[in-house]
Amino acid sequence: MKRIFLVFSLLALVLVATNAKSASLRAYLSHAAFYSPESGPYLETYLTISGKSVQYVKNENGKFQGTVMITMLFKQNDSIRDFRKYNLHTAELDDTTQINFNLFDQQRISIPAGNYNLELEIADKNCETPPFKATDEVSIRFDNNDISISDIQLVESSSKATETSLVAKSGYDLIPYQDSFYPEDNKKINFYAEIYNAATKLGNESQFVVAVSLQSIETGNPIENFFRVKRETASQVNVVYQEFDISELPSGNYNLAISIRDKENKEIASKRMFVQRSNPGVKFNTGTLQNISIANTFASQFNNPDTLREFIRMSFPIATANEKLFIRFNLKDSELSTMQQFFYAFWSQRNPANPEESWSKYYNTVLGVEKEFGSIYKKGYETDRGRVYLQYGPPNHRNVEPINPVTFPYEIWHYYAANEQTNLKFVFYTRDRALNDYLLAHSTALGEVKNENWQFEIKRGGAAAGDTDKDLYNRAYDEDQFGEYTGDYYNIRR
Numbered sequence: 001m002k003r004i005f006l007v008f009s010l011l012a013l014v015l016v017a018t019n020a021k022s023a024s025l026r027a028y029l030s031h032a033a034f035y036s037p038e039s040g041p042y043l044e045t046y047l048t049i050s051g052k053s054v055q056y057v058k059n060e061n062g063k064f065q066g067t068v069m070i071t072m073l074f075k076q077n078d079s080i081r082d083f084r085k086y087n088l089h090t091a092e093l094d095d096t097t098q099i100n101f102n103l104f105d106q107q108r109i110s111i112p113a114g115n116y117n118l119e120l121e122i123a124d125k126n127c128e129t130p131p132f133k134a135t136d137e138v139s140i141r142f143d144n145n146d147i148s149i150s151d152i153q154l155v156e157s158s159s160k161a162t163e164t165s166l167v168a169k170s171g172y173d174l175i176p177y178q179d180s181f182y183p184e185d186n187k188k189i190n191f192y193a194e195i196y197n198a199a200t201k202l203g204n205e206s207q208f209v210v211a212v213s214l215q216s217i218e219t220g221n222p223i224e225n226f227f228r229v230k231r232e233t234a235s236q237v238n239v240v241y242q243e244f245d246i247s248e249l250p251s252g253n254y255n256l257a258i259s260i261r262d263k264e265n266k267e268i269a270s271k272r273m274f275v276q277r278s279n280p281g282v283k284f285n286t287g288t289l290q291n292i293s294i295a296n297t298f299a300s301q302f303n304n305p306d307t308l309r310e311f312i313r314m315s316f317p318i319a320t321a322n323e324k325l326f327i328r329f330n331l332k333d334s335e336l337s338t339m340q341q342f343f344y345a346f347w348s349q350r351n352p353a354n355p356e357e358s359w360s361k362y363y364n365t366v367l368g369v370e371k372e373f374g375s376i377y378k379k380g381y382e383t384d385r386g387r388v389y390l391q392y393g394p395p396n397h398r399n400v401e402p403i404n405p406v407t408f409p410y411e412i413w414h415y416y417a418a419n420e421q422t423n424l425k426f427v428f429y430t431r432d433r434a435l436n437d438y439l440l441a442h443s444t445a446l447g448e449v450k451n452e453n454w455q456f457e458i459k460r461g462g463a464a465a466g467d468t469d470k471d472l473y474n475r476a477y478d479e480d481q482f483g484e485y486t487g488d489y490y491n492i493r494r
Contacts, residue, residue: 025049025053025054025068025122025123025124025127025129025132026049026050026052026053027047027048027049027050027053027068027122028047028048028049028178028179029045029046029047029048029120029136030045030046030176030178031043031044031045031046031118031136031138031151032044032046032150032151032152032153032176033138033139033140033141033142033150033151034150034151034169034194035142035148035150035194035196037196037236037237039110040110040112041110041111041112041113041140041142042108042109042110042111043108043109043111043138043140044106044107044108044109044153044166045072045105045106045107045109046104046105046106046176046178047070047088047103047104047105047106047107048102048103048104048105048178049068049088049102049103049104049105049122050102051066051090051099051100051101051102051103052099054066054067054068054090054103054124054126055124055126055127056090056093056096056126057126059092061092063092063093063094064092064093064094064095064096065089065090065091065092065093066089066090066124066125066126067087067088067089067090067124067125067126068087068088068103068122068123068124068125069085069086069087069121069122069123069124069125069131070084070085070086070087070088070105070120070121070122071084071085071119071120071121071122071131072084072085072107072118072119072120072121073118073119074109074111074116074117074118074119074138075116075117075119076114076115076116076117081111081112081116082109082111084107084109087125088103088105090103106166106167106176107166108166111140112140113140113141113142114139114140115137115138115139115140116137116138116139116140117135117136117137117138118135118136118137118138119133119134119135120133120134120135120136121133142196143197144197145197145200145201146197146201146269147195147196147197147198147201147202147260147268147269148195148196148197148269149193149194149195149196149258149260149269149270149271150193150194150195150196150271151193151271151273152191152192152193152256152258152271152272152273153174153176153191153192153193154176154177154179154180154189154190154191154273154275155174155175155176155177155190155191155192155241156175156176156177156178156190157175157190158172158173158174158175158190158192158241159172159173160172160173161173169192169194169239170194170237170239170241172192172241174192177190180273180274180275180276181275181276181277181278182246182275182276182277182278183278184278184279184280184281186246187245187246187247188243188244188245188246189214189243189244189246189256189275190241190242190243191240191241191242191243191256191273192239192240192241193239193240193258193271194237194238194239194240195210195232195237195238195239195240195260195269196236196237197236198232198234198235198238198260199234199235199236200236201234201268202234202262203234204234204235205233205234206233206234206263207231207232207233207234207263208231208232208234208260208261208262208263208268209229209230209231209232209260209261209262209263209265210229210230210231210232210238210240210258210259210260210261211227211228211229211230211257211258211259211261212227212228212230212240212242212256212257212258212259213226213227213228213256213257213259214226214227214244214246214249214254214255214256214257214275215254215255215256215257215272216252216254216255216320216321217252217253217254217255217274217320217419217446217447218318218319218320218391219320219349219350220255220420221349222257223249223254223322225248226244226249228242240258246277246279247279248279248282249277249279249282249321250277250279250282250284250321250322250324250325251277251278251279251280251282251321252276252277252320252321252322252324253274253275253276253321253446253447254274254275254276254277254321255272255273255274255275255420256272256273256274256275257270257271257272257273258270258271258272272420274446274447276447277321282325283325283329284322284325284326284329284330286326286330286334286338289338289341289342289345290341292341292344292345294337294340294341294344297344297355298344298355298356298359299340299341299343299344299347300340302340302343303336305335305336305339308336308339308340308343309331309332309334309339311343311363312327312331312339312342312343312346313327313331313381314362314363314366314379314381315327315346315362316381317381317386317387317390317391318362318390318391319346323342323346326342347359362390365389365390366380366381366390369381369386369389369390370386372386373385373386373389373436373438374386374436375435375436375437376435376436376437377435377437378437383436383437383438384428384438384439384440385411385428385438385440388413388426388440388443391419392415392418392419392424392445393415393418395413395414395415395426396414396415396416397413397414398411398412398413398414399411399412399413399414402433405460406459406460407429407458407459407460408429408430408431408458408459408460409429409430409433409438410427410428410429410430410438410441410458411427411428411429411438412425412426412427412428413425413426413427413428418445419445421445421446423444424443424444424445425442425443425444425445426440426442426443426445426448427440427441427442427443427454427458428440428441429441429457429458441454441457441458442454442457
């Protein structure tokens with residue numbers, strides 16, 4: 001089945017447009033907001049296009065060359081605030097069988113602070129495919145009277161700047177890292193940010209502290225060995241350029257965080273960015289549990305290994321990346337004392353003053369999840385709905401469609417705010433309602449399954465003969481054709 005696949009993340013937009021007549025055109029757009037004391041706010045866009053996905057034709061020089069047409073619109077309330085239309089050309093090639101490069105384009109756009117809709121249109125000039133269109137939300141927020149931080153820019157490589165250019169900042173030429181995902185072979189995270197108005201707010205030459213860290217998404221706490229503090233002297237613009245060695249960072253979801261603190265250690269500004277790590281070679285270090293005493297703690301009351309093992313499995317939906325390593329790979333063969341130490345450490349990290357209270361509250365929630373979402377083959381906390389409920393809490397609105405002649409049974413959950421994110425949506429569906437096991441088809445939450453073609457995914461039946469990706473996409477969003485109101489349920493905040 002061919003499809004249009006569209007993925008949104010916090011500051012990035014991944015585009016893959018496919019049709020029956022050409023190869024996929026693969027592009028990745030990210031953006032970051034900065035501030036110039038001389039000229040005000042500006043937005044940088046970073047567009048990478050896979051050279052292998054571009055169509056090549058012979059030009060007037062007898063060489064093979066590809067051309068991609070780009071259009072960017074920045075809108076506020078349907079008014080166009082900025083407009084860019086240009087072509088990206090590949091290098092001229094003698095042979096197109098060994099293409100190993102990407103096209104990269106960076107734009108720097110001076111634009112007032114505010115909220116914008118970025119509309120992107122991208123098309124291969126040498127294909128008959130209609131332009132592929134996508135939108136993303138852009139928020140630019142800088143306060144001239146207070147300390148603020150630019151967006152965090154992930155960096156692929158850097159060198160000393162020798163001349164003024166679009167990639168130059170603070171004396172560095174910065175080549176952006178075009179993803180928030182770090183696979184196993186990436187051993188470092190490099191990142192850049194700027195701090196504004198420290199001298200104005202704190203006084204010229206005043207001292208303040210910059211703390212940078214990788215934080216657990218689940219707890220919000222810095223990961224051990226991924227926390228640094230540096231004292232800075234206030235100036236008009238202070239630069240943060242740091243590197244973390246992530247060779248031993250477990251697979252999981254994290255926040256890359258920058259915190260500005262005054263001399264009383266009070267936080268006065270912060271910025272976070274979501275990143276993902278895949279590192280299957282990292283194992284849980286059981287040695288970290290050896291010095292944990294469970295004497296006279298609530299964990300020492302659990303003396304049945306099978307019961308405690310199940311209690312620990314229940315905690316998986318809210319476990320950190322490192323804790324999940326233990327549950328996946330160490331729990332099955334662990335001795336009772338090791339499990340007690342892990343269990344106590346798990347809940348102490350979440351509530352040092354009263355870990356038993358947090359466990360009891362969570363356990364009662366698990367029992368409710370089991371009653372509502374448990375299936376014939378899975379415990380409630382093992383199902384997608386149960387996991388999401390435990391991880392994000394009860395949704396603000398839950399639309400349930402158990403019987404529909406056009407779609408499989410489905411649910412759409414809305415969260416107004418959860419886990420430091422806003423306006424989260426989750427779409428679940430099942431092909432067999434009797435099993436009560438709904439699968440997660442799509443979510444707007446960071447780190448979750450993303451499939452902008454989810455409406456077709458939950459539709460009964462499949463693609464008709466001769467369907468193109470455009471046909472499938474349009475029909476999935478055509479309410480008259482689709483015969484029900486998935487779009488309304490999804491888009492209207494209730």
